[in-house]
Amino acid sequence: MNCQTCNGPTKKFGKDRDGNQRYRCLACKATCTEPHEPKPRTLGAMILAEEKALSVIQHLVEGCSVRTTERITGVHRDTIIKLLEVAGAKCERMMSERIQGLKVKDVQADELWGFVGMKEKTKTKKGNTAEGIGDAWTFVAFERNTKLVLAWHLGRRTVEDTVKFTEKLAHATTGNFQISTDGFKPYKGNNIVDSPRPGHGTAGWRGARTLASQSRFLAVFFVR
Numbered sequence: 311m312n313c314q315t316c317n318g319p320t321k322k323f324g325k326d327r328d329g330n331q332r333y334r335c336l337a338c339k340a341t342c343t344e345p346h347e348p349k350p351r352t353l354g355a356m357i358l359a360e361e362k363a364l365s366v367i368q369h370l371v372e373g374c375s376v377r378t379t380e381r382i383t384g385v386h387r388d389t390i391i392k393l394l395e396v397a398g399a400k401c402e403r404m405m406s407e408r409i410q411g412l413k414v415k416d417v418q419a420d421e422l423w424g425f426v427g428m429k430e431k432t433k434t435k436k437g438n439t440a441e442g443i444g445d446a447w448t449f450v451a452f453e454r455n456t457k458l459v460l461a462w463h464l465g466r467r468t469v470e471d472t473v474k475f476t477e478k479l480a481h482a483t484t485g486n487f488q489i490s491t492d493g494f495k496p497y498k499g500n501n502i503v504d505s506p507r508p509g510h511g512t513a514g515w516r517g518a519r520t521l522a523s524q525s526r527f528l529a530v531f532f533v534r
């Protein structure tokens with residue numbers, strides 16, 4: 311093998327971490343690796359061992375904080391965050407590829423509250439109008455019998471984000487099904503759920519439609 315820079319003679323120069331032979335030029339000292347197919351890597355550019363990465367993700371899934379996970383696994387918190395991003399993007403892709411057009415009977419939709427930086431109340435009090443901070447809601451729809459998560463959306467508790475969420479749910483499912491939600495206003499405003507049927511106290515229903523899927527949902531509205 312000749313040098314790729316100056317075409318001069320080379321000498322063997324150890325192996326890389328995948329076991330490919332490396333060479334160093336005797337004239338210009340440049341190093342290169344023998345021609346090889348790049349090895350497929352689960353974690354992309356990350357060097358972290360897969361076993362270690364799995365342990366980190368298991369701790370995070372169990373609800374451990376980033377710093378707790380750092381102390382237990384010995385992986386630096388910046389690496390943990392990076393891994394979280396890589397794994398999250400892969401999960402998202404897998405979900406949109408595999409979970410689509412499913413036939414479901416009974417779907418429950420919930421919103422989980424959280425905040426970024428500060429709560430909405432504090433933000434208003436401080437007169438802060440910055441985007442990307444304040445209350446954040448995670449919309450989740452899951453099949454009630456199997457607990458399979460069909461769709462989720464992170465956003466604000468607005469009509470706009472609710473519509474985006476229902477579009478994702480429409481992508482994940484097919485046909486008519488029953489959907490149970492709380493009495494969140496944008497659902498009603500978009501005909502995603504209807505107001506209670508007169509005389510039925512806690513629950514009413516009718517065929518409802520989302521803006522995305524037109525007449526596909528049979529909705530149940532639980533008054534809490």
Ligand SMILES: [Zn+2]
Pocket residue numbers: 313314315316317318335336337338339340
């Ligand atoms: Zn050379």
